[in-house]
Amino acid sequence: MIKIAVDGMGGDYAPHLVVEGAVQAADDFEDLEVIITGREDAIKRELYRHKVRGGKISIRHASEVIEMSDTPVQAIKKKKDSSLAVGIQLLKQREVDAVVTAGNTGAAVASSTLTLGLLPGIKRPGILITIPTLHGISVAIDVGANIDPAPEHLLQYAIMADIYTRYLLRKKKPSIGLLNIGEEESKGTETLQEAYKLIRVSGLYFIGYIVGRDFFTGNSDCIVCDGFAGNVVLKTTESIFEMMVALISKEIQKDWLAKLGAFLCKPAFESIRRETNYEEAGGALLLGVDGVVIIGHGISSAKAIRNAIRIARESILEHVNDHIIEGINSRLNSNSSKTIPISRVNP
Amino acid sequence: MIKIAVDGMGGDYAPHLVVEGAVQAADDFEDLEVIITGREDAIKRELYRHKVRGGKISIRHASEVIEMSDTPVQAIKKKKDSSLAVGIQLLKQREVDAVVTAGNTGAAVASSTLTLGLLPGIKRPGILITIPTLHGISVAIDVGANIDPAPEHLLQYAIMADIYTRYLLRKKKPSIGLLNIGEEESKGTETLQEAYKLIRVSGLYFIGYIVGRDFFTGNSDCIVCDGFAGNVVLKTTESIFEMMVALISKEIQKDWLAKLGAFLCKPAFESIRRETNYEEAGGALLLGVDGVVIIGHGISSAKAIRNAIRIARESILEHVNDHIIEGINSRLNSNSSKTIPISRVNP
Numbered sequence: 001m002i003k004i005a006v007d008g009m010g011g012d013y014a015p016h017l018v019v020e021g022a023v024q025a026a027d028d029f030e031d032l033e034v035i036i037t038g039r040e041d042a043i044k045r046e047l048y049r050h051k052v053r054g055g056k057i058s059i060r061h062a063s064e065v066i067e068m069s070d071t072p073v074q075a076i077k078k079k080k081d082s083s084l085a086v087g088i089q090l091l092k093q094r095e096v097d098a099v100v101t102a103g104n105t106g107a108a109v110a111s112s113t114l115t116l117g118l119l120p121g122i123k124r125p126g127i128l129i130t131i132p133t134l135h136g137i138s139v140a141i142d143v144g145a146n147i148d149p150a151p152e153h154l155l156q157y158a159i160m161a162d163i164y165t166r167y168l169l170r171k172k173k174p175s176i177g178l179l180n181i182g183e184e185e186s187k188g189t190e191t192l193q194e195a196y197k198l199i200r201v202s203g204l205y206f207i208g209y210i211v212g213r214d215f216f217t218g219n220s221d222c223i224v225c226d227g228f229a230g231n232v233v234l235k236t237t238e239s240i241f242e243m244m245v246a247l248i249s250k251e252i253q254k255d256w257l258a259k260l261g262a263f264l265c266k267p268a269f270e271s272i273r274r275e276t277n278y279e280e281a282g283g284a285l286l287l288g289v290d291g292v293v294i295i296g297h298g299i300s301s302a303k304a305i306r307n308a309i310r311i312a313r314e315s316i317l318e319h320v321n322d323h324i325i326e327g328i329n330s331r332l333n334s335n336s337s338k339t340i341p342i343s344r345v346n347p
Numbered sequence: 348m349i350k351i352a353v354d355g356m357g358g359d360y361a362p363h364l365v366v367e368g369a370v371q372a373a374d375d376f377e378d379l380e381v382i383i384t385g386r387e388d389a390i391k392r393e394l395y396r397h398k399v400r401g402g403k404i405s406i407r408h409a410s411e412v413i414e415m416s417d418t419p420v421q422a423i424k425k426k427k428d429s430s431l432a433v434g435i436q437l438l439k440q441r442e443v444d445a446v447v448t449a450g451n452t453g454a455a456v457a458s459s460t461l462t463l464g465l466l467p468g469i470k471r472p473g474i475l476i477t478i479p480t481l482h483g484i485s486v487a488i489d490v491g492a493n494i495d496p497a498p499e500h501l502l503q504y505a506i507m508a509d510i511y512t513r514y515l516l517r518k519k520k521p522s523i524g525l526l527n528i529g530e531e532e533s534k535g536t537e538t539l540q541e542a543y544k545l546i547r548v549s550g551l552y553f554i555g556y557i558v559g560r561d562f563f564t565g566n567s568d569c570i571v572c573d574g575f576a577g578n579v580v581l582k583t584t585e586s587i588f589e590m591m592v593a594l595i596s597k598e599i600q601k602d603w604l605a606k607l608g609a610f611l612c613k614p615a616f617e618s619i620r621r622e623t624n625y626e627e628a629g630g631a632l633l634l635g636v637d638g639v640v641i642i643g644h645g646i647s648s649a650k651a652i653r654n655a656i657r658i659a660r661e662s663i664l665e666h667v668n669d670h671i672i673e674g675i676n677s678r679l680n681s682n683s684s685k686t687i688p689i690s691r692v693n694p
Contacts, residue, residue: 069531071531071533106529133590134590134593134594144528147528147535147536148536179579181491181494181574181575181578181579182453184416184418186418188494188575189494189495189575211578211579211582212578212579212580212581212582212583212584212585212586213582213583213585213586214586215583215586215587216583216586216587216589216590217586217590225579227528228528228535228536228575228576229575229576229579231528231558231559232526232528232558232559232572232576232579232580233559233579233580233583234559235558235559235560236559236560236562236563236580236583236584237559237583237587238559238560239559239560239561239562239563239564240562240563240584240587240588241587242563242564243480243481243563243564244591246481247481248615248616251615251616251618252612252615254615255614255615257611258611258612258614258615260608260611261607261608261609261610261611261612261613261615262608262611262612262615263608264604264605264607264608264609264611265599265605265608265609265612266608267602267605268595268598268599268601268602268605268608268609269595269598
């Protein structure tokens with residue numbers, strides 16, 4: 001059995017939708033056992049509502065709750081019995097194989113890093129997200145764990161993104177792009193220029209610098225970026241979708257013909273909503289820590305939680321962390337032996 | 348008369364649409380004289396097509412053209428007789444009051460900074476763009492001139508954005524937000540934390556940190572950001588709109604009812620396109636250099652060029668640079684005297 005701890009109190013709709021998502025996942029995957037951490041009474045009440053009594057879902061009591069407004073330091077130092085900390089401890093003791101949380105991202109990163117430690121050879125963890133593009137799914141790393149990365153960190157992100165894309169997205173030779181403000185080699189900060197040189201001789205399929213425009217084109221399977229820019233892009237993107245929807249709704253209300261038109265277009269819009277929906281992706285992976293940790297969106301629905309658990313399960317089954325250790329070992333010890341010509345064309 | 352030099356060879360559709368836009372502007376504004384710089388024969392040919400012979404439009408020959416792929420150094424050192432350099436020289440000599448270019452941004456920034464110099468007290472120039480939001484027009488600075496800003500530069504961007512918003516957007520008390528990865532004071536790099544302290548005591552109406560999500564909500568009239576993140580957001584935004592349009596077109600083609608629906612929605616979509624269109628904005632301002640310089644989008648249409656010239660004209664009429672000098676003087680010399688309580692609510 002695969003055992004996954006779910007932070008029952010993390011997220012804007014916890015424990016309600018978190019428990020619902022955990023129940024869905026336990027139903028969908030036969031090999032799965034879910035341990036929900038958090039206030040026993042609150043979680044029990046939710047489980048009763050779903051008529052779950054024992055079986056594949058259990059509760060591990062934790063008396064404290066980390067709020068979205070807590071700083072990572074506050075969360076870790078002052079709330080040692082939080083639902084997050086208890087989950088991470090279970091993973092540390094190998095009582096579970098993974099942790100899923102939709103709570104405070106900063107606290108999840110700090111708690112995982114301090115409690116679990118990093119994989120051998122890894123210098124800094126990174127948050128990886130999947131992105132819907134015009135040509136399928138791409139990934140971006142880092143989107144907020146490391147806002148001032150060294151060149152070496154960016155190289156390690158490239159290696160981890162390559163592994164994730166090979167094993168979880170089944171791409172044979174993922175292309176790697178390094179986010180910059182221009183495609184020319186002369187552009188960008190010294191850190192980026194140094195990272196460029198490191199990735200270029202890493203043996204990865206490196207297509208060079210990419211720009212913000214490439215985020216949703218799918219030109220690059222893996223987008224490597226600093227956590228500051230990655231985070232800003234991620235949050236801006238969300239607001240653009242909201243703005244588009246608000247503008248469209250406002251305009252359409254003005255005119256009954258447009259209202260009819262919108263009604264007729266609805267299936268097309270629904271299909272796009274599915275394709276671009278974060279619920280399908282379910283969560284971001286915190287890569288580089290010694291354990292599988294998935295960080296869901298704060299506004300996670302039950303479906304998003306269910307899918308975050310699915311990704312945790314797949315990461316365990318595919319031994320993503322073992323492959324990262326291998327990848328870091330082989331690439332960092334044979335840096336200059338293999339070089340691949342730089343091209344922007346996919347193989 | 349207001350005299351504006353237009354870089355006749357800069358932009359993807361130069362000189363064709365650049366000349367067309369210049370002709371439109373000269374027609375629309377009686378007080379305007381336009382000097383187009385670039386290859387005389389090519390520009391003359393375009394002017395003939397519009398039946399312009401003399402009058403308010405003239406040509407200043409320049410033998411060289413800066414390509415989009417040229418680095419700023421190449422552009423400045425090797426192409427001293429480029430259409431851009433000739434325009435900037437005219438501004439330096441005060442033969443014109445402003446320069447408009449849709450060419451290579453890096454070259455425009457470097458050439459303006461080196462040739463014109465900076466306004467008294469300004470340490471680094473910044474590129475300001477206008478953003479369509481749910482609540483009217485906001486501005487963001489910097490979106491690419493300065494990818495590694497010091498705290499002091501960010502303060503100066505805040506002061507310049509405040510001036511622009513007061514005088515060109517007619518907002519009485521513009522709110523200033525500093526782009527970060529979270530709204531809490533503890534978040535972000537040391538540079539940002541230092542900038543936060545400086546802006547807080549500047550006397551500006553500072554609402555604190557904002558995140559990517561706030562870019563299109565209009566919560567903040569002025570968004571101050573580092574040039575790297577600003578540039579990435581700007582370019583990502585463009586690609587999202589393209590992706591949305593491509594996805595919608597693809598989905599709608601599948602189904603004739605949806606096609607009919609899309610037809611009925613068309614006026615609503617057209618209205619949104621107008622509201623969010625870069626053509627209306629026309630161009631970005633390079634603020635902080637000693638002269639009015641407008642940098643248009645590389646793909647500028649005739650209308651975008653016309654509107655870039657309009658913004659140049661307004662900046663001249665409103666004496667934006669004089670107000671910046673005053674603003675820098677008064678704010679930097681009376682830093683600690685005025686503080687305004689931090690609030691996220693607009694007055």
